[in-house]
Amino acid sequence: MFQHYLNQIFRNFVKHKRFFAINIIGLSVGIATFAMLWMYVQYEKSYDSFYPQADNLYRVNYQASKDGNQLTNSCRSHSALNQALQTESDLIAASCRAFYESCYMYTENVQLYFQDVVWADSAFLNVFQNKLIHGDATTALENKYSVAISEKVAKIYFGENEAVGNVIKLNEGIPFTVTAVFKTLPQNTHLHYDFVVSFSTLEDYGVNREGNWNSLFVATYFRKIPTANETAILNLLSNLADKYIVNNGKDGFEAAYTILPVTDIYLRSDFEGEFTPQGNLTKVNLLIVIAFFVIFIAWTNNINISTALSFERAKANGIRKLNGANTLSIVKLFFAELLAINLLAVILSIILILLAFPFFTSYINNNISNLFFTSTGFWLMLAAILVAGILFTGTVSALLQSSVTPLQLLSNKISNTKSFGSLRYGLTVFQFMLAIVLIGSTTLIFKQISFLEKSNLGMNASQVLVMRGPATNNTSGDRRYHEFCAFREELLQSPFIEKVTATMNIPGQTNKYNNVMVNFRGKQINTRFNISFSDENYFETYQVPIVAGRNFYTVMANETQSVIINEKSAEILGFESPADAIGEKINIGNREVEIVGVAKNFHHESLQKELEPYIYQFRHPHEFGYYPALVNTSNVPELLSTTKQIWEKHYPGAQADFFFLDAFFNRQYISYKQLGELAGLSALLAIFIACLGLYALVSHTVNRKVKEIGVRKVNGATIAEIVALLNKDFVKWVAVAFVLATPLAYFAMRTWLESFAYKTALSWWIFVTAGVVTLGIALLTVSYQSWSAATKNPVESLRYE
Numbered sequence: 082m083f084q085h086y087l088n089q090i091f092r093n094f095v096k097h098k099r100f101f102a103i104n105i106i107g108l109s110v111g112i113a114t115f116a117m118l119w120m121y122v123q124y125e126k127s128y129d130s131f132y133p134q135a136d137n138l139y140r141v142n143y144q145a146s147k148d149g150n151q152l153t154n155s156c157r158s159h160s161a162l163n164q165a166l167q168t169e170s171d172l173i174a175a176s177c178r179a180f181y182e183s184c185y186m187y188t189e190n191v192q193l194y195f196q197d198v199v200w201a202d203s204a205f206l207n208v209f210q211n212k213l214i215h216g217d218a219t220t221a222l223e224n225k226y227s228v229a230i231s232e233k234v235a236k237i238y239f240g241e242n243e244a245v246g247n248v249i250k251l252n253e254g255i256p257f258t259v260t261a262v263f264k265t266l267p268q269n270t271h272l273h274y275d276f277v278v279s280f281s282t283l284e285d286y287g288v289n290r291e292g293n294w295n296s297l298f299v300a301t302y303f304r305k306i307p308t309a310n311e312t313a314i315l316n317l318l319s320n321l322a323d324k325y326i327v328n329n330g331k332d333g334f335e336a337a338y339t340i341l342p343v344t345d346i347y348l349r350s351d352f353e354g355e356f357t358p359q360g361n362l363t364k365v366n367l368l369i370v371i372a373f374f375v376i377f378i379a380w381t382n383n384i385n386i387s388t389a390l391s392f393e394r395a396k397a398n399g400i401r402k403l404n405g406a407n408t409l410s411i412v413k414l415f416f417a418e419l420l421a422i423n424l425l426a427v428i429l430s431i432i433l434i435l436l437a438f439p440f441f442t443s444y445i446n447n448n449i450s451n452l453f454f455t456s457t458g459f460w461l462m463l464a465a466i467l468v469a470g471i472l473f474t475g476t477v478s479a480l481l482q483s484s485v486t487p488l489q490l491l492s493n494k495i496s497n498t499k500s501f502g503s504l505r506y507g508l509t510v511f512q513f514m515l516a517i518v519l520i521g522s523t524t525l526i527f528k529q530i531s532f533l534e535k536s537n538l539g540m541n542a543s544q545v546l547v548m549r550g551p552a553t554n555n556t557s558g559d560r561r562y563h564e565f566c567a568f569r570e571e572l573l574q575s576p577f578i579e580k581v582t583a584t585m586n587i588p589g590q591t592n593k594y595n596n597v598m599v600n601f602r603g604k605q606i607n608t609r610f611n612i613s614f615s616d617e618n619y620f621e622t623y624q625v626p627i628v629a630g631r632n633f634y635t636v637m638a639n640e641t642q643s644v645i646i647n648e649k650s651a652e653i654l655g656f657e658s659p660a661d662a663i664g665e666k667i668n669i670g671n672r673e674v675e676i677v678g679v680a681k682n683f684h685h686e687s688l689q690k691e692l693e694p695y696i697y698q699f700r701h702p703h704e705f706g707y708y709p710a711l712v713n714t715s716n717v718p719e720l721l722s723t724t725k726q727i728w729e730k731h732y733p734g735a736q737a738d739f740f741f742l743d744a745f746f747n748r749q750y751i752s753y754k755q756l757g758e759l760a761g762l763s764a765l766l767a768i769f770i771a772c773l774g775l776y777a778l779v780s781h782t783v784n785r786k787v788k789e790i791g792v793r794k795v796n797g798a799t800i801a802e803i804v805a806l807l808n809k810d811f812v813k814w815v816a817v818a819f820v821l822a823t824p825l826a827y828f829a830m831r832t833w834l835e836s837f838a839y840k841t842a843l844s845w846w847i848f849v850t851a852g853v854v855t856l857g858i859a860l861l862t863v864s865y866q867s868w869s870a871a872t873k874n875p876v877e878s879l880r881y882e
Contacts, residue, residue: 087417094421100777101422104386107773108426111379112466113433114766117441118372118759119462124449125365128269128347133210134304137174138343141301141318142352147607148333153596156352158301158338160292163202165325166303170317176303177202178280178292179272181356182705185252185552185736186276191238194552194736198251199274200283206263208304215245216261222279229261231275251278252552268448271346271359294325297596300356302343314340353595361752363836367522368756371763374515376466378767381508382774383422383474419475427467444762445755506814509778512771513818513855514825519764521826521851522833525843526757529834532841534747539683540588540623544714545742546721547587548728550706551735562637562701565708568731572710575727577720580711582618585702587709588685589746597696600668601654608653611685611693612669614700615645620680622711629659630678633699640699644669645678650694669696687749688839709742768855772862775811779866783807800872807867808860815859819852826851 094101132138141162145153157180166176179201186196199205206218206229213221214232221229228249235244248256257278266273284290292299305314318338322329329336341350348362435454442449453459554561562583569581586592594612598605617633620626628648633640644667648659656662659679666673682692712720721739728737826848834840 099780100386103773103777104383104422105426105429107382107770108379108423108470109429109433110766111376111382111770112426112430112463112470113437114763115372115376115466116430116434116459116463117437118368118375118763120449120453120459121445121759122365122368122372123453123458124269125348125360128271128360129343131267131269132343134307135344136342137305137307138209139303139305139314139340140343140346141303142339142341143297143336144339145334145336147335147605150607152598152607152609153297154352155297155354155596156300156341156346156350157297157354158299159294159297159326160289160299161294161325162292162301162321162338163299164291165321166301166317167204169321172305172309172314172317174304174306175204175208176301177204177208178299178301179205180299181272181274184276186234187250188238188248192734193234193237195738196234196276197274198276198278199272200280201277202280205277205302206261208302210304211263211266214262214264215243216263218261221261222277223281224260225279225282225285226255226257227260227279227282228257229263229277230259231265232262233265234275235259235262249276253554255282257282269347271343271350272356294327297354311340353591355591361756363833364752364756367833368759371519371760374519375763375767375770376470378512378515378770380470380474381512382770382777383419383470384477385508385774386777387419387474416471416475419471423467423470423474426470427463431463445759509775509811509814510818510821512774513815513859514822516764516767516771517819517822517851517855518826518829519760519767520854521822521847522830523757523761523764524847524850525830525833525841526753526760528844528847529837529841530750530753530757533688533750533753533837533839536688536839538588538746539681540625541711542588542623542743542746543741544624544711545622546710546712546724547740547742547745548708548710548724549736549738550583550702550708551732552705553732553735561703564731565701568708568727571727571731572724575720575723577713577716577723578710579713580618580622581708582616582622582710583614583701583706583708584616584619585614585706586685587707587742587745588623588683589742589749590686592685592695595693597669599654599696601665606653608694610650610669611695613685613695613697614702614706615697616699616701619697620645622709623683624711625683626681627678628681630663630676632678637699637701640677642674643677643699644674645680645697646676647680647692647695647697648682649692650696651679653694667696674698689749689837691838768858772858775859775862776866779807779811779863783866783869800868804864804867808863811859811863812856815852815856819848819855822851823848 129135129138140156141158143153143155143158144151160178163176163178166173179199182198182200183195184198186193186198201222203220203222206213206221211218211229216229221227230238230244230249238244238249239247244259244262247259249259250256263277265275281290315338318340322336322338326336328334341352346355347360348365350359438451554564565583569583572578572581585594592611592613595609597610597612599608599610600606615633616637617635620632627645630645633643633645646654646662651659651662654662654665654667656665662676662679665676667676668674680695680697684692685695686693710724714720724739725737728735827843830843830847834843
């Protein structure tokens with residue numbers, strides 16, 4: 082029986098080789114597209130799963146509200162919480178505090194800039210259970226000025242020599258002794274680090290080792306004991322919040338700690354204050370949907386071609402039934418044939434994946450490893466696609482074909498049966514409906530990205546050159562400010578530099594001090610404010626006007642009790658106009674300051690967020706920071722060359738890191754650009770697969786109507802009439818697909834846009850463009866075959882009549 086099936090399959094392949102080639106190519110492209118999107122999604126979902134007890138690792142987050150209005154939603158927590166977790170519960174196996182910085186780390190022979198550094202308690206290596214190559218996890222970070230480093234940087238600094246015991250200097254020259262070397266982390270982690278320095282060192286720089294219950298600047302991580310459940314830990318944290326957080330539960334103020342599994346942070350964190358940019362769950366979910374769209378289009382091709390070829394096998398199937406073949410035997414034959422088709426498609430898809438993989442990974446700028454090909458999950462996914470493809474396409478097509486009566490099969494009249502016509506019609510409509518949704522969605526994504534990048538930010542980002550503050554004098558106090566002033570004065574001698582300012586944060590990144598509470602006229606304002614360090618040149622550099630009051634004076638010492646607020650802050654404080662705010666006093670913590678000016682609103686972060694209230698203080702950044710400059714871009718190479726020369730004169734040994742603010746700001750939209758590119762590529766492949774199937778169907782239709790076309794031409798039908806006759810059904814199907822796809826695409830696009838505070842219009846032309854593009858491609862596919870049939874000599878098709 083098996084040999085019989087093989088013989089039948091081989092005969093069918095040879096007889097209908099063009100149709101089988103189209104089928105296998107379409108399936109292989111669909112499977113390859115699905116597999117690569119699957120790899121990307123699995124990589125995004127795999128973050129932090131490499132830790133030995135990843136399921137037991139959590140981070141504590143902090144949320145606070147006043148009278149039901151959220152004040153704080155932070156991934157940071159109070160620095161004293163860690164000690165309470167260790168001493169007041171047996172549910173916690175280990176806990177630690179940590180915060181991230183990008184630092185300058187160097188030895189006498191090797192200088193590495195912008196390195197991933199985590200300041201952490203001595204329990205850090207025990208919480209995450211890093212694999213140590215040298216050193217002891219328990220004692221490595223116990224002492225001040227200790228550092229554990231990754232195997233990668235150990236080789237960079239010390240080659241094959243012993244790293245433990247050597248000294249590495251941080252920023253302005255703080256010496257740290259290497260006490261441990263750990264296995265280098267993979268890239269798929271929400272908190273990447275090559276250096277872990279002892280948190281206790283900060284005690285020498287004014288940080289209380291025990292912590293406090295006031296400020297939020299550290300992340301608290303813990304590893305629970307395996308038997309502990311999340312409910313018990315949340316109850317513990319609730320008790321700690323009630324016990325230690327001042328005024329919790331009083332006067333409408335509510336504070337609470339929540340927990341988030343470390344494996345969920347990258348994709349599911351909606352908390353503020355993340356140390357590094359995290360992933361985009363919406364993008365991942367959309368790519369899953371796109372992957373299934375593409376594979377369903379490929380499977381639909383398979384069904385369409387299988388049912389179309391059943392017309393050619395009508396007599397053979399009829400004879401089988403007359404000779405006693407039952408439905409099951411015909412179903413078995415179709416399933417055997419589908420197994421061969423799908424198996425060949427899977428093999429070809431693997432070749433396509435191997436060829437496309439380097440381009441795919443560079444295209445999405447991702448660190449997906451080719452180790453995916455050796456993972457069990459990858460091969461299980463391909464096996465699942467193989468089985469699902471056979472079951473889905475085989476069940477529909479085989480049951481439909483086996484339901485036709487022998488008389489219909491022998492008379493070759495199955496093309497007129499309602500079931501076949503409806504199926505072919507429905508499947509083609511389904512294919513093009515999905516394609517139209519993909520094209521429309523891709524168009525909208527790029528339209529929204531264009532809207533975000535071209536929107537008025539309220540400042541001039543294109544003319545601002547940003548210089549990252551030098552790490553070599555990171556904590557040098559007044560000297561840092563005086564060195565900046567000298568550097569600024571020489572910069573201003575250049576014809577390319579118009580203004581220079583210094584600030585802790587720049588637009589395009591989360592503000593460092595973003596959970597500040599303000600009291601006004603004896604009452605606490607139920608909104609969190611942002612504090613931004615600035616100076617007298619800050620607003621002129623960004624070209625942001627002062628709409629009321631004045632700018633800062635040039636002497637910092639004269640402005641210690643003065644602040645400038647933005648229009649949003651003035652609105653929240655209850656002033657009817659910006660001018661009403663001038664001269665009013667507000668309290669920031671225990672310090673009373675006077676509002677001397679109101680600046681026009683401008684966007685500090687992505688337009689996905691609403692404008693936020695800002696308070697600007699005249700303070701030089703006490704660490705790192707940035708030096709933005711308003712520049713003339715008429716000669717950018719000369720501008721950069723001159724700036725670098727002045728930088729190296731004033732900051733010898735400090736890395737010169739310059740970039741334009743508009744490019745930096747638009748980096749916030751990289752994830753959406755990537756989504757648009759992947760969706761666009763998937764849409765092209767989906768259209769390609771759908772058109773392969775359409776080409777096969779048209780070819781089959783033309784073959785069936787050869788004699789009809791010949792008769793019509795003999796009776797005077799023109800080429801245009803013949804082409805219209807053959808094209809009209811396919812055009813009708815695409816039109817129906819457009820009608821069905823439009824509301825589906827509209828709902829999906831509107832839902833996606835709701836995540837943006839500022840969004841583009843959902844224009845009608847997006848849907849029309851998707852429909853016209855799809856119809857145009859379909860017409861090109863169909864018209865080639867129609868034209869060939871219409872221009873053929875009718876004598877050739879009628880010579881035997």
